[in-house]
Amino acid sequence: MRQRFDAVIVGAGAAGLFCAGVAAQRGLKVALVDHSVRLAEKIRISGGGRCNFTNVDADRPERFLSEDPGFARHALRAYGPRRFVKLVESHRIGWHEKHRGQLFCDDSSERIVELLRAECERGGVTWFRPCAVHEVLRPDAPADAGERFVLGTDAGELACRSLVVATGGLSIPKIGATDWGHRLAQRFGLRLVEPRPALVPLTFTAQSWQPFAELSGLALEVGVSVPGVTGATPFVEDLLFTHRGLSGPAVLQISSFWRPGEPLSIDLSPGRPITEALLAAREGARLQLGTALAAIVPRRLAQAWLDDGSAGGPPPERRLAELGNKALATLAARFHDWRVLPAGTEGWRKAEVTAGGVATDELDQRTLEARRVPGLHLIGEVVDVTGWLGGYNFQWAWASGFVAGQALAGTPES
Numbered sequence: 001m002r003q004r005f006d007a008v009i010v011g012a013g014a015a016g017l018f019c020a021g022v023a024a025q026r027g028l029k030v031a032l033v034d035h036s037v038r039l040a041e042k043i044r045i046s047g048g049g050r051c052n053f054t055n056v057d058a059d060r061p062e063r064f065l066s067e068d069p070g071f072a073r074h075a076l077r078a079y080g081p082r083r084f085v086k087l088v089e090s091h092r093i094g095w096h097e098k099h100r101g102q103l104f105c106d107d108s109s110e111r112i113v114e115l116l117r118a119e120c121e122r123g124g125v126t127w128f129r130p131c132a133v134h135e136v137l138r139p140d141a142p143a144d145a146g147e148r149f150v151l152g153t154d155a156g157e158l159a160c161r162s163l164v165v166a167t168g169g170l171s172i173p174k175i176g177a178t179d180w181g182h183r184l185a186q187r188f189g190l191r192l193v194e195p196r197p198a199l200v201p202l203t204f205t206a207q208s209w210q211p212f213a214e215l216s217g218l219a220l221e222v223g224v225s226v227p228g229v230t231g232a233t234p235f236v237e238d239l240l241f242t243h244r245g246l247s248g249p250a251v252l253q254i255s256s257f258w259r260p261g262e263p264l265s266i267d268l269s270p271g272r273p274i275t276e277a278l279l280a281a282r283e284g285a286r287l288q289l290g291t292a293l294a295a296i297v298p299r300r301l302a303q304a305w306l307d308d309g310s311a312g313g314p315p316p317e318r319r320l321a322e323l324g325n326k327a328l329a330t331l332a333a334r335f336h337d338w339r340v341l342p343a344g345t346e347g348w349r350k351a352e353v354t355a356g357g358v359a360t361d362e363l364d365q366r367t368l369e370a371r372r373v374p375g376l377h378l379i380g381e382v383v384d385v386t387g388w389l390g391g392y393n394f395q396w397a398w399a400s401g402f403v404a405g406q407a408l409a410g411t412p413e414s
Contacts, residue, residue, distance in 0.1 A: 001156055001157075002150070002156070002157040002158075002159055003031070003155075003156065003157070003158050003159070004029075004146050004147070004158075004159045004160070005029045005030060005031045005126070005146075005158060005159070005160045006023075006028040006029045006030065006146070006160065006161055006162060006408065006409070007023050007028055007029075007030050007031070007160055007161070007162040007163070007164060007408045008030075008031045008032075008033060008149070008151060008158050008160040008162075008163055008164070009023075009030065009031070009032050009033070009164040009166055010033050010034070010133055010151075010163070010164065010165055010166065010167055010180075010181075011033075011034060011164075011165065011166035011167035011168060011181070011380070011382075012032050012033075012034035012036070012039055012040060012129060012166075013034075013040055013042055013043070013166060013167075013168050013380065013381075013397070014040065014042070014043055014116070014380065014394055014397035014398070014401070015166040015168075015379045015380025015381070015396075015397035015398075015400055015401040016032060016034070016164065016166030016167075016379070016380070016401070017032070017039075017040060017116035017117070017119075017120060017401075018116060018119070018397065018398050018401035018402065018405070019164055019166060019379055019400075019401035019402070019404050019405040020032045020120050020123070020125045020405070021116065021119030021120045021122065021123055021125070021405070022119075022401065022402055022405025022406060023123070023404075023405040023406075023408045024120060024122075024123025024124055024125045025119070025122060025123040026123075026405070026406070026408075028408060029124075029126075030123065030124075030125045030126065031125070031126045031127075031128060031158055031160070032120065032125050032126070032127055032128065032129070033128045033129065033131050033133060033151070033153060033155075033158070034128075034129040034130065034131065035129075035130055035131065035132045035133070035176065036129065036130055036175075036176045037129075037130050038175075039113060039117065039129070040112075040113045040116065041175040041176065042168070042172065042175060043109055043112055043113050043116075043394075044109050044110060044113060045109075045172075045175070046109055046394070047104050047105075047109060049108060049109055050104045050105045050106075050107070050108065050109055051104065051105050051108075051109030051111075051112045051394075052098075052102050052103065052104050052390060052391040052394065053084065053088065053095075053103060053104070053105065053112055053391060053394050054081040054084050054085065054103050054391045054394055054395045054398070055081060055100075055101045055102055055103065055388075055390050055391035055392055055395065056081055056097065056101035056103065057081075057101045058076070058080070058081045058101075058387065058391055058392045058395035058396075059076045059077065059080035059081055059395070060076075061073040061076055062231075063387060063388045063392055064076075064385050064386060064387045064388075064392065064396065065198075065231070065256055065257070065355060065385075065386045065387075066360055066384050066385045066386070067193055067359060067360060067361070067384055068360045068361065069231075071360040071363075071365050071384075071385060072365075072385050072396060072399070072400075073365070074365045074366050074403065075365070075368070075396070075399035075400050075402070075403045076395070076396075076399050078399065078402060078403050078406075079398055079399040079402035079403065080395075080399070081103070081391075081395055083398075084395065084398050085103065087115070087119075088112075088115065091111070091114075091115045091118065093105060093106075093111045093112070093115065094106035094107065100390055101390070101391075102390045102391050103391060128153065128154075128155045128158070130154075131153050131154045131155050132153065132154050133151050133152070133153050133180070134152045134153065134154075135151070135152040136149060136150075136151050136152075136163070136184060137149070137150045137151075137152070138150075138188075138373075146159060146160065146161045147159040147160075147161075148160065148161050148162070148163070148374070148375040149161075149163040149375065149376075151163075160375075161375055161409055162375045162376075162377065162408040162409055163375060163376050163377070164377045164378075164379060164404055164408070165181045165184060165185070165376070165377070165378045165379070165382055166181075166378075166379050166380050166382065166401070167180045167181035167382055168181070168354070168380060168381040168382060169181075169182075169195060169353065169354025169357060169381040169382060170195055170197075170348045170351075170354050171197065171198075171348055171351040171352060171353050171354050171381075172348070172349065172351070172352075173348055173349060174349065177348070179195070181357075181358070181378065181382035182195065182357065182358070182382065185358045185362075185370075185378065185382070188370065188372075188373050188376065189372060189373075190358055190359070190362045190370060190372070190373070190378075191358075191359040191361070191362055192356070192357065192358060192359060193356040193357060193358075193359050193384040194356050195354050195355065195356040195357055196354070196355050196356055197255075197345050197346075197347055197348050197350075197351030197354070197355070198255060198256040198351060198352070198353050198354060198355035198386050199252045199253070199255060199256060199351060199352035199353050199389050199393075200252065200255045200345045200346055200347070200350055200351035200352065201242060201244075201245060201246065201247035201251060201252070201255070201345065201346040201350055202245050202246050202247075202251055202255055202258065202264075202342040202344070202345055202346075203244045203245040203342060203343055203344050203345060203346060204244065204245045204246075204340070204341075204342055204343050205343045208340075208341070208343075209244065209245060211304050211307060211308040212241060212304050212308070213243050213244075214300075214304070215241040215300055215301060215304060216241055216242050216243045217240075217241065218240070218241045218298055218300060218301060219238050219239065219240045219241070219248060220238065220239060220268075220297060220298060220301070221236065221237065221238055221239070221250075221270065222236070222237075222238075222239040222250055222266050222267055222268055222270060223235065223236045223250070223266070223267035223270035223271075224237075224239065224250040224251060224253070224254045224264055224265070224266050224267075225254065225264070225265045226254060226257050226258050226262055226263075226264060226265070227262075227263065227265050229257050229258075229262070231257060232254060232257035232258075234265075234267060234270065235249075235250050235253040235254055236250070236270045236271070237249035237250035237253060238250060239251060239266070241301075244346070245342060245343075245346075246264075246340075246342075247346075249389055249390075252352065252389050253388060253389050255345060256355055256386055256388075258342065260342075260344065262341075263339045263340060263341045264339070264340050264341075264342065265337050265338070265339060266337075266338040266339075266340060267335075267336045267337065267338075268296070268297055268301075268305075268335050268336070268338055269296055269297070269335060269336060270336075272296070273332070273336070274296055274332045274335055274336070275328060275329055275332040277292075277295075277296070278292060278320065278328050278331070278332060279325070279328060281295075281320055282320040282321055282323070282328070286319055286321060287319070287320050288316060288317050288318065288319060288320070289306065289311075289314050289315070289316055289317070289318045289319070289320055289323070289331075290302050290303055290306055290316030290317065292320055293305070293306070293335075296335075302316070303316050305338070310334060310338055311331045311334055311335070312330055312331060312334055314327065314331065352389070352393075353381060353386055353387075353393050354381055354386070355384075355386040356384055356386075357381065357382050357383050357384045357385075358378050358382055358383050358384060359384055360383065360384050360385065363378060363383065366403065366407070367403060367404060367407035368383070368400055368403060368404040368407070369404075369407065375409070377404040377407070377408065379397070379400040379401050379404045380396065380397045380400055380401065381393065381396075381397070383400065385400075
């Protein structure tokens with residue numbers, strides 16, 4: 001038995017749920033299909049269980065990575081963070097702002113899932129979950145204008161005039177992430193920007209990381225950049241040492257810009273030049289170099305950094321008084337520009353999002369409709385738009401879901 005809808009949305013994550021609610025409240029007959037047993041698991045686990053649902057600066061397109069840096073501008077202007085905050089407040093969800101404009105629920109991220117479910121129910125969305133989609137066909141001669149697409153699913157055939165792909169990317173496969181959306185886009189002839197893990201910890205070879213492996217668990221504020229890469233200006237955030245490499249907000253941020261073979265530049269004392277401090281400490285004291293640096297960074301890090309030769313030669317036990325001005329200046333310069341060469345990333349299992357995806361030049365930025373496939377819209381993480389850490393990717397989900405939901409066409413009799 002074939003069921004007909006104005007729109008079928010595949011993927012009940014942040015973007016898909018929001019799009020379904022927007023479209024259904026316009027009066028369209030909407031079906032939402034998802035293969036997972038649990039609804040919106042990525043929302044549930046986000047923000048330590050409190051969901052960093054947006055950022056006060058998430059309407060700034062320069063904070064999103066894409067082949068076309070300006071592509072997200074229209075959607076972010078059409079539906080900015082203040083509009084989502086207003087929706088959150090209308091559902092009486094308490095929220096608070098943390099550092100750098102990040103907005104979180106006061107209690108559980110489950111409240112955002114409930115909000116999205118309620119918005120769908122308000123519009124009368126038809127749910128199919130858990131329900132797998134086995135094939136998507138485009139009839140050469142559709143029986144009517146409402147059958148541009150026919151989906152073969154566990155629930156039978158679903159026909160629609162508009163099809164929305166909101167299946168996300170490859171990050172966190174243990175909660176059901178797949179490349180279904182990417183494969184469908186390619187089958188319809190759309191170009192992909194090669195997907196890669198983003199907002200992900202970076203790893204090093206065992207040999208190169210041996211001097212720092214014992215620092216696992218140590219954290220401090222640093223500035224991290226990728227020299228010569230546009231947009232990868234220093235992110236001043238916390239850095240976390242792990243057994244295999246580096247993590248923490250600073251590294252997650254820069255990982256979206258990093259490519260294999262490129263070094264990172266780490267400023268171990270951002271905004272606090274250390275040359276004068278070392279010169280002052282040298283006068284009238286018999287401090288060892290390691291002791292002097294331990295006043296600036298944790299002692300274990302100072303010791304490991306000097307033992308590794310990152311300072312350019314002076315051992316930790318060397319007295320400051322024995323170092324000339326030039327040697328101290330060289331040491332300070334390396335302290336503010338510590339070069340390390342990652343070997344790779346922790347991969348999809350630890351990546352928070354997917355960078356790359358369906359190329360933006362395949363889509364109309366006003367509607368997220370594929371230029372070459374009328375009625376096909378792609379939203380959220382499946383598209384080559386990746387935000388900074390801190391609520392930006394959820395805002396792209398809301399914004400892209402909104403503009404698509406507003407643009408979906410119903411059948412002529414709708």
